[in-house]
Amino acid sequence: MKKKISSAKKGFACRLLRFYARVSSRRAEGFVDSAIKILIAVVIGALLLAGLYALFGNTILPTVTQRIKDMFNYAG
Template sequence: MRNLILTTQIKTMNMVGKVKKALTSKSGEGFVDTAVKILISVVIGALLLGGLYILFQDTILPTLTQRIKEMFNFKG
């Protein structure tokens, strides 16, 4: 019975050691990976905003201003 308790204690201590090692491990995702992800998201966001700006400037805004002027120049 004493051997069983001792074996269980040793296995528990080994598990606690593995868990501590896993939690304090500094390996994983590095700074370069994170920087590349941020850079890609900024570039894609800038492209989307640029596309929306071009769409609104050339297509939507001229017709919108024309419709607003026509609405206020109503001569019933």
């Protein structure tokens, strides 16, 4: 029984040391870097959507609307 308890304590200590090594490692990417990447992606996405909205609103939709009206204009 003592062997099981001492091996369990060693196992816990070993796991604790591995956890501490992972937490204190400087290999991982920082939170600030991730936040900056996310903000850049959001800004680029917003600019892309705004450009598409402006393009569809002013250029494409009026042309499509006019073509549909011309297509269904039976009097002309």
